[in-house]
Amino acid sequence: MPVITSAFTTVGSPDGVPSVQWTGIAAGDTCTPFIMRQQYGLAASVQVVGTFGGATITIQVSNDGTNWVTAQGVDNTGITFTSTGYREFSLSAAYVRPLISGGAGSNLSIIMVLRGSSGL
Numbered sequence: 001m002p003v004i005t006s007a008f009t010t011v012g013s014p015d016g017v018p019s020v021q022w023t024g025i026a027a028g029d030t031c032t033p034f035i036m037r038q039q040y041g042l043a044a045s046v047q048v049v050g051t052f053g054g055a056t057i058t059i060q061v062s063n064d065g066t067n068w069v070t071a072q073g074v075d076n077t078g079i080t081f082t083s084t085g086y087r088e089f090s091l092s093a094a095y096v097r098p099l100i101s102g103g104a105g106s107n108l109s110i111i112m113v114l115r116g117s118s119g120l
Helices: none
Strands: 007-011 017-025 043-051 056-062 085-090 095-101 106-115
Touching (some): 095 106
Antiparallel strands (some): 043 085, 043 106
16 A cells, blocks of 8 residues: 655746645555645645545645544535545645545545745
8 A cells, every 4th residue: 555645846937836746546545744834825725636436535634743634625514525626725734635535546636736925
């Protein structure tokens, strides 16, 4: 069961939009948390694409890196995906990670775009 590490990048130019991505996720994989720095995560969006095969992707947050809860979208419902989708949310937690459960998902990618007032 592979461990999928988050990758930080910027999208576009010249300044770029901060983005965190977990790619190549399959059923049984574990995704490492992304640690928020400064104010980049004030607002965020998350998009999930790939083959779900009955799997569920849940976006989780934590302030201590040990105790995790489901992130809440702007509509105040938990952020979960059972098919390709997009959600927006406020994010002031210290850590964020995707969790895959059930099914036979393969080649899933989670792309999270961060907005805020200062850099990493």
